[in-house]
Amino acid sequence: MPDHQRKWTRRGLLVSVKAGGWWASHAQSPTVLALSPRLWRIYFAGRNRDNLSSILAVDVDPQDGMRVLDEHLDPLLEWGPPGSFDSTGLGPSCALTIFGRVHLYYSGVYPRNDVSFQIAIGLAISDDGLSFKKAFAGPVRGIGPADPYFVSTPFVGKTKYGYRMWYVSGTGWAQVNGVWEPEYVLRSCDSLDAIVWEAESIAVSADDLGDGISQTRPWITNEAGGMRLWYSRRGRDFRAGGKEAYRLFSRRMDTRNGTVGGAEPVIFSNPPAAGEFDSSMQAYCCIMQRPSGDVMFYNGNGFGEAGIGWATRDLT
Template identity: 70%
Template sequence: MPDYKWTRKGLLLPVKAGHQWWASHAQSPTVLALSSRLWRIYFAGRDAGNLSSMMAVDVDPLDGMRILAEHLDAIMVPGPPGTFDSSGLGPSCALIIGGRIHLYYSGIYPRLDVRTQLAIGLAISDDGLTFERISPGPVRGIGPKDPYFVSTPFVSAIEGGYRMWYTSGTGWMDVDGSREPVYGIRSCISEDGILWETGSSLCLHEDADEGASLTRPWVTQGDDGMRLWYSRRGKQFRNGGNEAYRLFSRRINARGDIVGEAEPVIFSNSPVAGDFDSWMQAYGCVMQCASGEVMFYNGNGFGQDGIGWATRDLR
């Protein structure tokens, strides 16, 4: 197995409670490279009522991720009652299509039988800070291949269109008296990045009977080819230990198939008790830089303390 050890750098963006839209958490870091000296990191922050809105910070990747600007007035807020994102939203992938920024996100709305329902939305911007939903509804919701929920999409250009890797719910499981979702990763195709095929293909899953779940796909293209990064957790993930969320990657071949064994993200300076990521590392976002790769991720409690980062030198 290749040496995939990373060096933890700590919290890049700690939670700065006290803002109207931000009382806790900085979840699902999503990076868009606007230039060699400007990366915009979108994330979801929760208000005092636990509703998630979208915010951003700008960093300079060539100056130790120095924060250049903070955009802490919500860029996007939950939709009106009855919509698929009425109970919160969080970013998952941003890319430029036709000169405009397309931001794919997860929308949350309540249910009576389980905690929440999730679907995938799309908003478009000319400046990366003022977004408009393309429609009141999602660009991908539940369907024949996705009967429970869909979320955390990653979209990239392919020949003749676009491909989306996303989390697909496979059921809900009773765990210590509470219902917990079970999910894997699927993929679908679009010609324009807006209208997606009804069907999809299964990319990655584990034995649902054991409660293992995989989420937040992120795809990179490096010297060793394409790679899918994702988070895995077990049935008893809330108890920590080996069942807690951890980060992994798998290789992708030229046909887009997942190949090879799962490779865990290993830190050269492993977290210890008291660290923000002592028992949980999840929702990784991996970017290429001059010397190697940079990963932004969440630690304990789904980013309750903020956004962490790590580096891997490939020279």
């Protein structure tokens, strides 16, 4: 059976919310950096009592059942000053090591009066993966001709030509049950140094986009059959649950020409039951590959309201 068709086994909550101190709720957008074979650092967005997010982290041992080794539950990066692109929230999305330094790409949030938020993509750099300094006061990618509304949740990977960023691009806002909800697609752009990005971008082609269908949080893996794009998809009335709710998908991908396969749903051998933390939503996945099999970290109901879940699949 091809790797992408193998079912995943849900393992439950790995990181549960510990309300107390700064952290009051949520553990959204798990972003894993492999620091060594026995140390994976999971960055995530936790929220304070005012529902504003910042970047926290936990360390786990992937060779010991994801045993938690350490917790870093004070914000790793400060919000920007009033008027800046990240003045009211930060959320991690991709971390990679470039020339010995950790590059953490994040979504910066700032408020608007007409809709609920604006988002742009920032970059912070660290020598130890914990003490971060912003590369710039402004974003490394913001709104522009190809991205008129907002950009967020990037994945950055090394390519033959330098680096490529796959990211979410807002296409507008729609009123759903009296609330303005964002709509978005996936796009990609290139860079020679993973810092300065080309102004142009291309759409990540997909045939599953319809009225109100949106895609978010891209993640790329390299498999025996080539590259694979993982992402979350939801309908316009996603807060009602059911078929409109967030679900996880993957697609076979060509490096330069976008996706070339059909949308394939992530299938669990033990699907969530009513009342479980991920019963109505599975989203924002991060896939880590290891010889014994792949590991998925993801969010469940309420955008990670209970914490971070994980699942595995055996490829042997």
